[in-house]
Amino acid sequence: MSTNSNTIRRTPPGILLIRNIRGKDWSLKSYRYIILLLTFIAYATYHASRKPSSIVKSVLYPESMKSSDPPWPVGNVFIEEEFSGFGTNGVNNKGWYPFNGTDGTSKLGEIDVAFLACYSSGMYVAGHLGDTLDLRLFLTIGMIGSGIFVGLFGMGYYWNIHEFWFYLFMQMVAGLFQATGWPSVVAVIGNWFGKRKRGLIMGIWNAHTSVGNISGSLLAAAVLDYGWGWSFIVPGALIASAGVLVYLFLPAYPEDIGFSGANASSSEEEDRIQKASEQKGSAVNVEKSSDLKAGSGSRKGIGIFEACSIPGVIPFALCLFFSKLVAYTFLYWLPFYLSQTEIGGEYMSVKSAGNLSTLFDVGGIVGGVLAGYISDKLIARATTAATFMFAAIPSMILYRLYGNISRATNILLMMIAGLFVNGPYALITTAVSADLGTHSSLRGDSRALATVTAIIDGTGSVGAALGPLITGFLSSKGWDTVFMMLNAGALIASLLLSHLVIAEFRERTSKPLPPSHGQQNHEATGSQPLLGVSNIQNNLCSLCGKVPETLILLCWCPPPSGSLKLNVDGAIRSDASCGGIGGLLRNAEGCSLASFSKKFGPGLLISAELLAIKYGIEMFLSSQWFGSYSLIVESDRKNAIDLLLNPSASPSFLFCLVREISDSFCGKDVSIRHISRNGNIVADLLAKAGIG
Known part of the structure; x- marks a missing residue:
């Protein structure tokens, strides 16, 4: 790796220390595990630091308290309990002015709304700053700043502060710092992981939200006996400590430590890098990539309006608005709904209702993983998200109608509703945001991951604030009205993706290849350059019964002198199991x-064609002929050619790939044009041979 000062400056100091101690570097795979762990811890502490306000509400405003036991899973879980006049700290609790008056709940609500308002508005600015500044330093500052102001809220207890503006201000500033978290961690994950299995990986990784909520609740409750101030100070210290950990060990970009980006290199290059790093230890620094940029500092961020112009950003952002409106209404109001609803002939305590409501999040974890897995298999993010939101409508209706039969029925229907409600919410905020943010920025000089994530999640956070607020008014008219609002929100969320769903469906149903095709061809494994000309001609004879030379002369025209011609094609099975x-x-x-014939996983035909073009161009650019010859690329799919000539017209699920291809030959002597199927039969045969 070059000793460029900018690169060295952006290598985390903890990694430099470990390299010096070990005498060699970690592999790419090891770094990815570290990235997953560090970002998981980071955002789990973000959520843990948000929970104290909900835990201490019963102490600040004692009328809202029903139980003196610690929360689940420490205390009893689903039990009936009467009101106790003693606080959770074991002493007679008169509350804390200014929250213990008749308007105490109103003031507590104002603090929550102020936090969410600053959080959602700050998200837009934080996303752009995350793409402009060093992500590692930006995330570190956000975590330490969050810890300081969360802790200052708790210090009001020891400083004996009873001014409402103090607590309001602390929460507002904490909300602004908290806005740095989500765009940053999603951007880091997107930088390190390509699109393969991204939905599944991020679905599992997204469990940090529930882990943070549960751990924050337990931590705040555990220290409540020593004074409610500790319930803020300890989580604040935890997130600040995690911020120091991020500063020491988190490389925001693979380039920052000498690897080429996950979205800028082929899987073969990544495998080569990983093998080299495992075999040569510290020598990997000179092998990793010959054209690495000088760390993440050499990139520039894009503007918010430019990020909004990426196809799919606005539809997914609006979809998340309504999706989060539904999800956060359950988050904030489900415990109250359970305590006010007769279930199995009896009412449960506030504590039991709160404990029972956590099972909604359990269903949400399963939904997030399932949605990510399905979207990876189908390569259809919009279809998966829209289907889950449609399915959420009958699940919420069933929960409302039959959830009061018994506690077991309530739990089952609640978890099913959580699965379908939180599934698309988790998918859009993770894999979809990363997909839309990893466009040409990772090959050019711009970055969009944090900005796109901020736009999508910031818009969703506005819905998250409005949903519980609207529910507060509608609940006075009856819970049926609330559930009508939730069903309407889920319907609108799914309809907002209808255009993208149609585009995905059209691509999936176009030009299918029967499963039997390709069985008679020579099998091609992933990285072999394959099939000599004689094998191609033999296969042409078997397929067409014609003299191959005559067929080629009639259907294929050689390039002019000084040029080479690359014919490419893609194919998939009719069951879309592979391509x-x-x-x-x-x-x-x-x-x-030269030739190639490769197999890849399930996908769409247009994606296969674009991948063939991408691989063929990369093969030429890395060959001995680049620089001496111009290149003519021919494909028999006109819509693929049209997208490459006009990338802005690409659907969202293809935009990143199209821009990556167009950027790869921009400024080079490479042209792309359409050819008939008859003129592309050799490439078609190679594509089918790749399936095996």
Whole structure:
């Protein structure tokens, strides 16, 4: 790795220390595990630091308290309890002015709304700053700042402060610092992980939200006996400590430690890098990439309006608005609904209702993982999200109608509702945001991950603030009215993605390849450059019963002198279980110079065609002929060519790939044009051979 000062400056100091101690570097795979762990811890502490306000409400405003036991899973879980005049700290609790008056609940509500308002508005600015500044330092400052102001809220107890503005101000500033978290951690994950299995990985990783909520509740309750101030100070110290950990060990970009970006290199290059790093230890620094940029500092951020112009950002942001409106209404109001609803012929205590409501989040964890897995398999984020939101409507209706039959029925229907409500919410805030943010920025000089994530989640956070607020008014008219609002929100969320769903469906149903096709071709494994010209001609004879040379002369024209021609094609099975790509590079005499035939996982035909073009161009650019010859690329899918000539017209799920391809040959002597199927039969055969 180059000793460029900018690169060295952005390598985390903890990693530099470990390199010096070990005498060699970690592999790419090891770094990815570290990234997952550090970002999981980071955002879990963000959520843990948000929980104290809900835990101490019963101490600040004792009329709202029903139980003196610690929360689940420490104390009894689903029990009936009467009101106790003693606080959770074991002494007679008269509350804390200014929250113990008749308007105490109103003041507590104002603090919550102020926090969410600053959080959602700060998200837009934080996202742009995250793409402009060093992500590691930006995330560190946000975590330490959050810890300081959460802790200052608790210090009001020891400083004996009874001014409402003090607590309001602390929460507002804490909300602004908290806005740094989500765009930053999603951006880091997107930088390190390509699109393969991104939905599943992020679905599992997104469990940090529930882990943080539960751990924050337990931690705040555990120290409540020593005074409610400690319930803020300890979580504040925890997130600040995690911020120091992030500063020491978190490389925000692979380039910051000498690896090429996950979204900028092929899987073969990543495998080569990883093997080199495992075999050569510290010598990997000079092997990792010959054209690395000087760390993340060499990039520039894009503007908010430019990020909004990325196809799919606005529909997904608006969808998340209504999705979070539904999800956060359950989050804030489900315990109250359970305590006010007769279940199995009896009412439960406030504590029991709160404990029972956590099972909604358990269903949400399963939903997030399931949505990510399905979207990876189908390569259809919008279809998966819209389907889950549609399914949430009958699940919420069933929960409202039959949830009061018994506690077991209530738990089952609640977890099913949580699965469908939180599934798309988790998918959009993680994998979708990363997909839309990893466009040409990771090959050019701009960055969009944090900005796109902030736009999407910031818009969703506005819905998260409005949902509980609207529910407060509608609940006075009856819970049926509230559930009508929730069903309407889920319906609107799904309809907002209808255009993207149609686009995904059209691509999936176009130009299918029967499963039997390709079985007679020579099998091609992933990285072999394959099939010589003689094998291609033999297969043409078996398929067409014609003299291959005559067929090629009739259907394929050689390039002019000084140019090479690359014919590519993609194919998929009719069941979309797998696909193949193939291509052949020939000179003006018609002689084959190089070929490829590769298999890839389930996907759409347009994606296969674009991958074939991408791989073929990369093969040429890394070959001995680049610089001496111009290149003509021919494909028989006109819509793929049209997208490359006009990337802004690409659907959201293809935008990143299209921009990456167009950027790869921008400024080079490479042209792309359409050719008939008959003229592309060799590439078609290679693509089918890739399926095996």
